[in-house]
Amino acid sequence: MNAGETLGPVTFAVTRADLVAYAVASGDHNPIHVDESVALAVGLPGVIAHGMYTLALVGRAVAEWTGGAEVVELGGKFVAPVVVPAEGAAEVTVAGTVGEVDADGLRALALEVTVEGRKVIGAPKAIVRA
Template sequence: MSAPILTEGAALEPVEYDVTRADLVAYAAASGDHNPIHQDEAIALAVGLPGVIAHGMYTMALVGRAVATWTGDAEVVELGCKFTAPVVVPADAAARVRVAGTVKSVADGLATLALEVTSGDAKVLGAPKAVVRA
């Protein structure tokens, strides 16, 4: 599959992902990040968090997945963000992460995607962006 034509100013169809506690357990096993704030409610609360939270890099991986959905097999040249708010994952339900974006610019064979990543009403990533070879 080749990359679609990305036009400056184009809105990218938002993509949503459900995140469960089982996803966090699987990500911990795959990444080696077994920090208990990602699995143990009591510990998360004890350190001042609102509950068990998703790994920041798991949230960022969902952004990468959205970029791949939008751009096909386009080469990702840059993917970055600041971690600004946690994705709180309840024990009995999934947290929903929404990734939306626009094509900010296209120049010199590169498309810069300005993104917005939210969970509930909170922006969970600050200044998220991706650059792909257009």
């Protein structure tokens, strides 16, 4: 991974079954992640993916790009929901650019996380040990 190198894109299909599995694994059983009527009743456009599940997909992309390098920091701001249809899947795409290596061997990755071309995580970044 060299400074300025383009990373990606990596696309993940997110289904309602994935959300159910994540709810069980994480203990986050908020019905907006599995029940269409509840999601619509609270003003959402439909069932939405857990924010932390979406961020975990970013972590998977970083692991693919870096061959499993140590991830020192991973984060961003959730700016739009990932709406998951009842049939099929929402496609979350992660792309990025490699930054410079600092004196401690840390490298920042500037990321972009989108669904259908719309940003869903603002200012996402990862810092990995090179």
